[in-house]
Amino acid sequence: MENEEVSWTICQECKGRGKKSRGLSNKVKLHYQMALDQFEKTKDKGTPPIRPKGHQHSCLNCSGSGLLRSASPPVADKENYPHVAIIGGGIGGVALAVACLHRGIPFTLYERDTNFEARSQGYGLTLQQASKAIEGLGIFSLEEGVISTRHLVHTTAGKVIGEWGIRKWIPSDAKTFQKRTNIHISRQSLRLALLKQLGGQDAVHWGHQLVDFKESEGDAINLRFQVNGEMKSYKADLVVGADGIRSSVRRLLIGEDISPLRYLGCIVILGICPLSALEGITSPLLDSATVFQTANGNERMYMMPYTSDSVMWQLSFPMPEEEAKALSAQGPQALKEEACLRTQWHNPIPQILAATLEAQISGYPVYDRELLKSELLAKEGKVTLIGDAAHPMSPFKGQGANQALLDALTLARGISRGCRAASQWRKAGVRESVLNEFESEMLERSASKVKDSAEAAQFLHSEIVLHEGDEPRGRCLKKKDT
Structure with missing residues (x-):
């Protein structure tokens, strides 16, 4: 299905989950009942x-999306569902709002930026599981999305030491294999979609900076925001805190x-x-379907590939934290000079x-946090x-946006299931x-992503990255571990 001016509502056959249970076979039921009887006999x-x-x-009714076309968006069911305050209008926050809209879950979306363009979120991301x-x-098609079909790894002299992707194993038209490829898209393009x-x-309450929240009479939560110098x-x-690695909701909830x-x-x-x-x-690396490192x-x-006619580059290297902060603070010109100085390598990198304009350059030290324990939340x-806000990770496995999208959809589905009319959730x-x-x-789902992303921050800047093999860097480490 192509994107159209269309509204959606959840599929009633699968209750918006996109999947249905086949049920249990009689054999499985019998084994379970026997085990249960034995357990009860042992008191x-x-x-x-x-x-x-x-x-x-x-x-089959919704082709696995959990959605069906609707003449208009569902009316928010304020009587049966909780009203959700979503703090943060980035990828995760907007995705949660969309998933709530489709399910008739009332929500309000707050963002501290004053408008969509206030802060650069224009760098690229790669949709993997989140495709x-x-x-x-x-969203059934991404007009701005670019599909990659080849991934190369080079030494600085340009020698290929690794290659994988559809074009290596199955030479063919990339469109035939879209379901098995990564989609590259700018954050702003996905956010706009x-x-x-x-x-x-x-639909966004722009310019709302969260100050605090606390439970009030009647079991509701009272939120206070600073808006144009006034308190609202x-x-x-x-x-729901969807406000990024320096989340105000997280700080207020569990402290820093x-x-x-x-x-x-x-x-x-x-x-x-x-x-x-x-x-x-001219370079075969610039065919808008190749990723290389x-x-x-x-x-x-x-x-x-960033769009069909542009590329995004990401240079990373070890540096003491204070030096990294200082370099970032110096701004685009210093960052560009540092990048050029360090990459007099094979064409077309220099x-x-x-040719990259300073206005299109940014840089920052890389952080994550230790994994949260459920009891803290x-x-x-x-x-x-x-x-x-829940599980920040390094960018080196490309999982941040993917996990945020999965979080948003999973939470909305959980609200829809757990707060239905007969649930007595209140x-x-x-x-x-x-x-x-x-x-x-x-x-549980994000734990391995955080761990792998932190490990990648180490091995991608070590001799391990020069391991020769037609597989993603770091896979050789997993083979040694097993």
Whole structure:
């Protein structure tokens, strides 16, 4: 399906989950009942058997998206669902708003920036697992998305020491294999596509800086924001922090001392270069379908298609934290000079960096945080976190936006399931009805991504990156571990 001016509602056959259970076979049911009977005969000694779950299969009614076309968006069901205050209008926050809209869950989306263009979020991301998740958000094609079909690894002299992707194994038209490829897109393009689902940018409460929140009478949460120098108050039944690695919601919820920012020992410099700026330069690496990286065991350059006619580059290298902060603070000119100085390597890397405008360059030290424990989130019953606010990670595995999208869709589905009309969730509480299960799944799913991303910050700037082999860097480490 192509994107159109269309509204969506959840598929009633799968309840918006995109999957349906096949149920349990009689044999499985019998085995479970026998184990349960045996457990009860021992007068509840030992471990009770776990009730088996039926295998999931894609819902045919909605082709696995969980959505069906609708004449108009569902009307928010304020009587049965909690009102959700979403703090942060980035990828994760807007995705959650979209998923709530489709399910008739009332929400308000707050963003501290004064408008869409206020802060640069224009650098690129790679949709991996989330390629399927965006269909669950009503986006069936990304007009600005670029599909890569080849990935190369070079030494600084240009020798290829690794290659993988569809074009290596199955030479063919890339479009035939879209389901098995990564999609590269700018953050702002994806964010805009999500905002379109909400009816445009007016769906966001811009210029709202969260000050604090606390439970008020009647079991609601009272939120206070600074807006144009004034204090404004709002109420909600559930607060979701989607406000990034320096999340205000997280700080208010669990404090900064418990799991502070953790410096990963390197700095990243980013740039975007239009192919039209590279006059007279031809290279098979610039075919808008190739991702390549070049490394020497210290510096590492990663370059991917940004749009069909531009590329994004990411240079990273180890640097003491204070030096990295100082370099970042000096601004684009100093960052560009540092990048050019360190990458007099094979073509077309020097030419691309030289042609990149300073206005399209930024840089920052790389941080993450230690993994959260579920009990830290559970201390505040009606507040939770998603995306970088919950599990920030380094950019080196390309998982930040992917996990945020999955978080958003999973939470909305959890609210829809746990707060349905017959659930009596107000009596049990939204934490018991939704949040405990959601946070357990989110933290378990993202844990390996945080760990792998932190490890990548180390091995991508070491001799390991020069390992020869047609596989992603670091996979050789996993083989040694096993």
